[in-house]
């Protein structure tokens with residue numbers, strides 16, 4: 001193990017990790033995040049489910065992350081199966097494997113985890129003796145590209161549905177009845193559950209004939225479970241702190257935004273409950289930083305009161321508080337909160353010009369962005385980061401010039417520019433994706449063009465790869481046949497495609513050609529009335 005990069009990814013027994021006796025009578029669930037440990041362990045949803053499931057007496061819930069390339073080689077060379085962290089049992093020995101679908105570019109890693117765990121990839125090839133494979137998370141809102149590999153999708157907030165699923169699978173196991181088809185039929189009756197196999201009544205067959213799958217939501221955030229005794233890793237992870245969700249959903253409706261739709265409606269956690277969670281979490285983990293999480297934290301209605309109480313309670317203990325997602329319009333009221341960490345502040349104007357911003361329903365003016373950025377820099381924030389998209393419907397080169405002009409009016413600014421992806425369930429879901437050549441030209445224009453940023457020494461620009469965004473768009477908007485491309489990409493050795501250094505556009509291109517699937521079919525504009533692969537998910 002000493003030759004393996006970051007062995008602490010695999011050794012388990014971290015503070016607050018749960019170890020239960022592995023015996024025949026308990027239901028065994030492997031929670032899997034299809035990326036490395038440091039990313040998976042940073043995800044709050046994974047921690048919530050781990051806590052909910054391990055509270056159940058006759059359930060064992062363990063964790064599995066994607067093995068880094070060196071670990072994969074080691075396991076494959078030794079013909080060993082991918083084990084769970086806690087008990088080192090191979091994945092195929094579990095009753096349920098649950099994947100968290102946070103990012104489409106992780107799809108080949110899902111197949112890799114199944115394969116390395118000794119589990120057949122296709123749902124149809126997994127008989128009664130194999131685990132039931134479940135997946136949930138934002139990407140499950142278009143489940144079709146993975147529908148051949150996953151037995152059960154949870155649409156919406158899995159913490160609501162997971163114990164219903166456990167009850168059915170545990171009941172079947174307790175009765176010694178392991179017929180997978182029968183269990184899937186029972187699971188398909190749960191609200192928010194989609195079972196895609198054609199022999200299951202509530203699956204694709206009926207979805208094409210009008211069955212609607214309604215998402216599951218947590219109605220009362222205050223009374224929902226929160227994992228205060230969460231696992232503390234040995235190594236630094238991406239979000240190495242206590243993350244407390246203060247609000248779920250967003251009061252705004254930006255037209256490109258998928259998150260505000262899938263996390264609708266807006267739910268608010270009370271200041272009292274947040275304070276309880278913060279106190280318990282600090283006590284049981286020893287962390288020295290709390291991050292307040294939500295899609296738009298500045299819109300939390302009691303933010304001043306919360307900041308004051310957190311400051312009174314935790315400043316004497318040396319605990320820092322951070323508030324990562326602020327909207328420009330909500331910044332001013334909170335700039336006096338000296339508990340907030342002041343490394344960098346991110347605003348998301350999304351479009352360079354007020355005209356284009358207006359079409360996105362993004363109600364921020366240039367004057368506000370300039371004023372609030374100045375305010376932030378004057379009151380101790382070290383730099384301002386502005387997020388933009390390019391390739392938006394109706395965008396012109398004047399809008400790109402407007403990005404440059406706006407950035408030029410702010411000192412100490414970094415820009416992050418992402419190609420626009422018309423995501424399922426957003427108001428722009430029927431829009432088309434910009435052609436690759438045009439996206440590359442726009443990137444070049446922004447970086448080095450006549451009015452480009454190259455000449456401005458104080459502005460750094462990070463442009464997300466247009467090639468990666470195009471593949472992400474196909475996987476996000478795909479139908480069931482796109483699963484063949486994912487399989488081919490995995491067979492050709494693609495792993496960790498969310499990582500810039502491992503992304504390989506040429507191999508994706510080959511995968512499309514060899515499966516005879518035209519990516520353009522998924523990237524083009526969809527006419528009103530044209531069926532969308534995700535239209536049965538509500």
Ligand code: SF4
Pocket residue numbers: 250251252253254257258259260295296327
């Ligand atoms: S982009 Fe942000 S502010 Fe706009 S709707 Fe989405 S989450 Fe809310």
